[in-house]
Amino acid sequence: MGFQAKPLQLNTADAGFEAAFAARLHWSADTDAAIEQRVADILADVQQRGDAAVLEYTQRFDGLQAADVKALEITQAELKAALDSLPAAQREALQAAAARVRQYHEAQKKASGESWSYRDEDGTLLGQKVTPLDRVGIYVPGGKAAYPSSVLMNAIPAHVAGVQEIIMVVPTPGGVRNPLVLAAACVAGVSRAFTVGGAQAVAALAYGTATIPKVDKITGPGNAYVASAKKRVFGTVGIDMIAGPSEILVLADGSTPADWVAMDLFSQAEHDELAQSILLCPDAAYIAQVQAAIDRLLPDMPRREIIAKSLNDRGALILTRSMQEACAISNRIAPEHLEVSSREPHRWEPLLRHAGAIFLGAFTSESLGDYCAGPNHVLPTSGTARFSSPLGVYDFQKRSSLIEVSEQGAQHLGRIAAELAYGEGLQAHARAAELRLNPVPALREAPKA
Numbered sequence: 264m265g266f267q268a269k270p271l272q273l274n275t276a277d278a279g280f281e282a283a284f285a286a287r288l289h290w291s292a293d294t295d296a297a298i299e300q301r302v303a304d305i306l307a308d309v310q311q312r313g314d315a316a317v318l319e320y321t322q323r324f325d326g327l328q329a330a331d332v333k334a335l336e337i338t339q340a341e342l343k344a345a346l347d348s349l350p351a352a353q354r355e356a357l358q359a360a361a362a363r364v365r366q367y368h369e370a371q372k373k374a375s376g377e378s379w380s381y382r383d384e385d386g387t388l389l390g391q392k393v394t395p396l397d398r399v400g401i402y403v404p405g406g407k408a409a410y411p412s413s414v415l416m417n418a419i420p421a422h423v424a425g426v427q428e429i430i431m432v433v434p435t436p437g438g439v440r441n442p443l444v445l446a447a448a449c450v451a452g453v454s455r456a457f458t459v460g461g462a463q464a465v466a467a468l469a470y471g472t473a474t475i476p477k478v479d480k481i482t483g484p485g486n487a488y489v490a491s492a493k494k495r496v497f498g499t500v501g502i503d504m505i506a507g508p509s510e511i512l513v514l515a516d517g518s519t520p521a522d523w524v525a526m527d528l529f530s531q532a533e534h535d536e537l538a539q540s541i542l543l544c545p546d547a548a549y550i551a552q553v554q555a556a557i558d559r560l561l562p563d564m565p566r567r568e569i570i571a572k573s574l575n576d577r578g579a580l581i582l583t584r585s586m587q588e589a590c591a592i593s594n595r596i597a598p599e600h601l602e603v604s605s606r607e608p609h610r611w612e613p614l615l616r617h618a619g620a621i622f623l624g625a626f627t628s629e630s631l632g633d634y635c636a637g638p639n640h641v642l643p644t645s646g647t648a649r650f651s652s653p654l655g656v657y658d659f660q661k662r663s664s665l666i667e668v669s670e671q672g673a674q675h676l677g678r679i680a681a682e683l684a685y686g687e688g689l690q691a692h693a694r695a696a697e698l699r700l701n702p703v704p705a706l707r708e709a710p711k712a
Contacts, residue, residue: 590611
């Protein structure tokens, strides 16, 4: 059966552009009520029954029979064996990708992840203490496909941040374990791994069971059940984000081979029928070349049915008046992945304010960022790049303010605080500050430890 992909073609000069553009961008994040209720039931059950519930749901949804949850844990020896079993080329590629991801996040930590403090003129110390989270959980999808790259992107920044325990959960339907995923866990420094997925895995990480430890934060993508569960346990634990369908936006000036751009559009469309691939370009003839490349290349793609539906339902090829206008429209979209496929990418980059990741130049395909460039591939979707950032070392750290007021500093700050506290009607606040004003009683000697 043949498949055709005809992304909607729009022209910013047309009178109806705004309405058509808005309709093409629209994606409803409304959740299915049945999914929400089912997830709520699973979370409550795991919270109450722990391991027994996790085991029951794993058997029901993944068809994985086990005597107990301990049997679902993947040992460090098994992770190492998986790494050793890989073909040499695959093992070397995995280790090279991991090294680049680690190098990038080490640089990120040095730039923004250190504690700092200073003393002001009266000797008062002010600063910020940066500490890693104690234990995090990473969810690795495993239902429809295997994602070793997700292991690297979630575990390595946690490891770089200094997290002591990294707990991985991954569904293994039918008990089939992907060796590349296990090898990635070995390379990335995962502490413990369990063959558990779905809402029950999120619940186990959030609440803890007799076997699966409770974590402080859960990161990683998943299906609608996983997303719903993460949303519901937020507050009990931290989460990274609620991710929507994958997106790519290509800004092209017509200088890149049309086949390259068509394949870049495919690279996101093949993820999911709801994924969105958009081209913005001021050259009508080039847009026609990209459409011709889509027609020519699609029949040879193994996931052509998914690509075709994604491009037909949510894709767009948009003719703009200029590259400047293309940049302005890109900022309105705030895409997850933004390719600047231009001879002069650094000319346009300063105009681009909102994107999860910006890929500069014709040779920078989005797929390189997914696997091995170094920056994280866990990115904000659905326009949330307007206020959100990629996953990074900072997501696995927390900050505590440091305040040490000197006796001299207390004389100045105490009067300010007391005045404001009385104004708010909080007398105990005011008196606590006033008690430290001169004359100060002699402080008692602390008992020896």
